[in-house]
Amino acid sequence: MIAEKNNVVSIVYELRADSKEGEVVESLTSENPMTFLFGTGGLLPKFEEQLNGLKSGDNFEFLLNSEDAYGPVVENAIVHVPQSVFEVDGKIDENLMKIGSMVPMMDAEGRRLNGMVIALEGDAVKMDFNHPMAGNDLFFKGEVSDVRSATEEELSHGHIHAEGGCGCGGDGEGSCDDGSCDDKGSCNDDGGQGSCGCGC
Secondary structure, three states, X not given: XXXXXXXXXXXXXXXXXXXXXXXXXXXXXXXXOEEEEOOOOOOOHHHHHHHOOOEOOOEEEEXXXXXXXXXXXXXXXXXXXXXXXXXXXXXEOOOOOOOOOEEEEEOOOOOEEEEEEEEEEOOEEEEEOOOOOOOOOEEXXXXXXXXXXXXXXXXXXXXXXXXXXXXXXXXOOOOHHHOOOOOOOOOOOOOOOOOOOOOO
Protein backbone atom coordinates (compact mmCIF):
# COMPACT_ATOMS: atom_id res chain seq x y z
CA MET A 1 0.00 0.00 0.00
CA ILE A 2 1.30 3.48 -0.87
CA ALA A 3 0.83 7.03 0.34
CA GLU A 4 -2.03 8.31 -1.79
CA LYS A 5 -5.36 10.09 -1.41
CA ASN A 6 -7.59 8.69 1.34
CA ASN A 7 -4.95 6.40 2.86
CA VAL A 8 -3.74 6.95 6.42
CA VAL A 9 0.00 7.58 6.51
CA SER A 10 2.35 7.61 9.51
CA ILE A 11 5.78 9.19 9.24
CA VAL A 12 8.76 9.92 11.46
CA TYR A 13 11.14 12.72 10.55
CA GLU A 14 13.64 15.33 11.55
CA LEU A 15 12.93 18.88 10.40
CA ARG A 16 15.74 21.40 10.04
CA ALA A 17 15.48 25.11 9.29
CA ASP A 18 16.83 26.24 5.93
CA SER A 19 19.13 23.33 5.00
CA LYS A 20 20.44 19.84 5.73
CA GLU A 21 22.88 21.42 8.20
CA GLY A 22 20.34 23.80 9.76
CA GLU A 23 19.04 23.88 13.31
CA VAL A 24 16.78 20.96 14.25
CA VAL A 25 13.30 22.43 14.67
CA GLU A 26 11.30 19.26 15.24
CA SER A 27 11.98 15.56 15.59
CA LEU A 28 9.25 12.93 15.51
CA THR A 29 10.15 9.37 16.48
CA SER A 30 8.39 6.02 16.24
CA GLU A 31 6.97 6.63 19.73
CA ASN A 32 5.28 9.81 18.44
CA PRO A 33 4.84 9.60 14.66
CA MET A 34 2.80 12.05 12.63
CA THR A 35 -0.27 10.22 11.35
CA PHE A 36 -2.65 11.83 8.88
CA LEU A 37 -5.25 11.23 6.19
CA PHE A 38 -3.38 11.73 2.94
CA GLY A 39 -4.65 14.06 0.21
CA THR A 40 -7.38 15.89 2.12
CA GLY A 41 -5.77 19.34 2.15
CA GLY A 42 -4.69 19.17 5.77
CA LEU A 43 -0.97 19.49 5.04
CA LEU A 44 1.23 21.65 2.87
CA PRO A 45 0.60 20.53 -0.73
CA LYS A 46 4.30 20.34 -1.66
CA PHE A 47 4.98 18.28 1.47
CA GLU A 48 2.39 15.68 0.44
CA GLU A 49 3.69 15.78 -3.12
CA GLN A 50 7.09 14.61 -1.86
CA LEU A 51 5.51 11.69 0.03
CA ASN A 52 3.09 10.64 -2.72
CA GLY A 53 3.64 7.03 -3.80
CA LEU A 54 5.93 6.07 -0.92
CA LYS A 55 5.28 2.89 1.05
CA SER A 56 6.00 1.75 4.60
CA GLY A 57 9.77 1.55 5.14
CA ASP A 58 10.61 4.08 2.40
CA ASN A 59 12.95 6.90 3.37
CA PHE A 60 12.56 10.49 2.24
CA GLU A 61 14.75 13.57 2.21
CA PHE A 62 13.72 16.87 0.64
CA LEU A 63 13.84 20.64 0.94
CA LEU A 64 10.72 22.79 0.73
CA ASN A 65 11.42 26.37 -0.29
CA SER A 66 9.80 28.96 1.96
CA GLU A 67 7.37 29.86 -0.84
CA ASP A 68 6.12 26.26 -0.81
CA ALA A 69 6.07 26.11 2.99
CA TYR A 70 4.85 29.05 5.08
CA GLY A 71 5.82 31.89 2.76
CA PRO A 72 7.77 35.02 3.56
CA VAL A 73 7.49 37.02 6.75
CA VAL A 74 4.57 39.42 6.24
CA GLU A 75 5.20 42.75 7.95
CA ASN A 76 1.44 43.44 8.23
CA ALA A 77 1.16 40.35 10.46
CA ILE A 78 3.30 42.09 13.11
CA VAL A 79 0.91 44.30 15.07
CA HIS A 80 0.48 46.20 18.31
CA VAL A 81 -2.32 44.93 20.55
CA PRO A 82 -3.58 46.84 23.60
CA GLN A 83 -2.67 45.22 26.91
CA SER A 84 -6.38 45.19 27.77
CA VAL A 85 -6.75 42.23 25.37
CA PHE A 86 -4.85 40.18 27.95
CA GLU A 87 -7.29 40.98 30.77
CA VAL A 88 -9.14 38.16 32.48
CA ASP A 89 -11.78 39.30 34.98
CA GLY A 90 -10.33 42.81 34.92
CA LYS A 91 -6.75 41.66 35.61
CA ILE A 92 -3.96 41.38 33.06
CA ASP A 93 -2.63 37.84 32.75
CA GLU A 94 1.11 38.42 33.12
CA ASN A 95 1.90 34.85 32.04
CA LEU A 96 0.54 35.54 28.56
CA MET A 97 2.47 38.78 28.18
CA LYS A 98 5.94 37.27 28.37
CA ILE A 99 8.22 37.77 25.38
CA GLY A 100 8.28 34.55 23.37
CA SER A 101 4.85 33.38 24.56
CA MET A 102 2.53 31.92 21.91
CA VAL A 103 -0.96 33.26 22.55
CA PRO A 104 -4.11 31.83 20.94
CA MET A 105 -6.37 34.62 19.70
CA MET A 106 -9.26 35.28 17.31
CA ASP A 107 -9.46 37.74 14.45
CA ALA A 108 -12.48 39.93 13.63
CA GLU A 109 -14.02 37.10 11.57
CA GLY A 110 -13.75 34.63 14.46
CA ARG A 111 -10.86 32.61 12.99
CA ARG A 112 -8.42 31.21 15.51
CA LEU A 113 -4.76 32.09 15.14
CA ASN A 114 -1.64 32.11 17.27
CA GLY A 115 0.55 35.12 17.84
CA MET A 116 3.95 35.39 19.49
CA VAL A 117 4.64 38.18 21.95
CA ILE A 118 7.80 39.85 20.64
CA ALA A 119 7.90 43.10 22.66
CA LEU A 120 6.16 45.02 25.43
CA GLU A 121 5.85 48.69 24.50
CA GLY A 122 4.09 50.87 27.06
CA ASP A 123 0.43 49.88 27.19
CA ALA A 124 0.73 47.83 23.99
CA VAL A 125 1.99 44.35 23.23
CA LYS A 126 3.81 43.81 19.93
CA MET A 127 2.77 40.48 18.44
CA ASP A 128 3.86 38.50 15.40
CA PHE A 129 1.08 36.50 13.74
CA ASN A 130 3.32 35.03 11.05
CA HIS A 131 3.77 31.28 11.17
CA PRO A 132 6.85 30.58 13.34
CA MET A 133 8.59 29.07 10.28
CA ALA A 134 7.65 31.87 7.85
CA GLY A 135 10.65 32.95 5.80
CA ASN A 136 12.43 29.62 6.28
CA ASP A 137 13.12 26.81 3.88
CA LEU A 138 12.27 23.45 5.50
CA PHE A 139 14.52 20.40 5.20
CA PHE A 140 12.85 17.07 6.03
CA LYS A 141 14.56 13.72 6.46
CA GLY A 142 12.57 10.71 7.60
CA GLU A 143 10.76 7.47 6.93
CA VAL A 144 7.24 6.32 6.18
CA SER A 145 6.47 4.07 9.14
CA ASP A 146 3.01 2.87 8.14
CA VAL A 147 0.34 3.14 5.45
CA ARG A 148 -3.16 1.76 5.83
CA SER A 149 -6.61 2.19 4.33
CA ALA A 150 -8.77 4.80 6.00
CA THR A 151 -11.95 3.62 7.68
CA GLU A 152 -15.33 4.77 6.34
CA GLU A 153 -15.72 6.92 9.44
CA GLU A 154 -12.34 8.59 8.89
CA LEU A 155 -13.20 9.28 5.26
CA SER A 156 -16.59 10.76 6.14
CA HIS A 157 -15.06 12.97 8.85
CA GLY A 158 -12.04 13.96 6.76
CA HIS A 159 -9.48 13.10 9.45
CA ILE A 160 -8.08 10.09 11.26
CA HIS A 161 -9.38 8.70 14.50
CA ALA A 162 -6.90 7.70 17.15
CA GLU A 163 -6.95 6.99 20.86
CA GLY A 164 -7.65 10.13 22.82
CA GLY A 165 -9.36 12.04 20.01
CA CYS A 166 -8.03 13.72 16.92
CA GLY A 167 -5.09 12.01 15.29
CA CYS A 168 -3.26 15.13 14.30
CA GLY A 169 0.46 15.29 13.99
CA GLY A 170 1.04 18.40 16.01
CA ASP A 171 -0.44 21.15 18.05
CA GLY A 172 -1.51 23.75 15.58
CA GLU A 173 -4.73 25.57 14.93
CA GLY A 174 -7.54 23.95 16.84
CA SER A 175 -5.14 22.64 19.47
CA CYS A 176 -4.60 18.92 19.37
CA ASP A 177 -3.53 19.25 22.97
CA ASP A 178 -7.15 19.61 24.01
CA GLY A 179 -8.30 16.78 21.76
CA SER A 180 -9.94 19.02 19.18
CA CYS A 181 -9.18 19.80 15.58
CA ASP A 182 -9.63 22.82 13.40
CA ASP A 183 -12.51 23.07 10.96
CA LYS A 184 -10.67 20.88 8.46
CA GLY A 185 -10.17 18.12 11.01
CA SER A 186 -6.44 18.66 10.97
CA CYS A 187 -3.97 20.51 13.10
CA ASN A 188 -1.54 20.91 10.25
CA ASP A 189 -3.14 22.95 7.53
CA ASP A 190 -1.24 25.76 5.87
CA GLY A 191 -3.04 28.29 8.02
CA GLY A 192 -2.32 26.41 11.21
CA GLN A 193 0.47 27.17 13.55
CA GLY A 194 2.20 24.53 15.50
CA SER A 195 3.92 21.35 14.56
CA CYS A 196 5.84 22.06 11.40
CA GLY A 197 5.31 18.65 9.99
CA CYS A 198 4.18 19.88 6.84
CA GLY A 199 2.27 21.07 8.35
CA CYS A 200 2.86 23.20 11.14
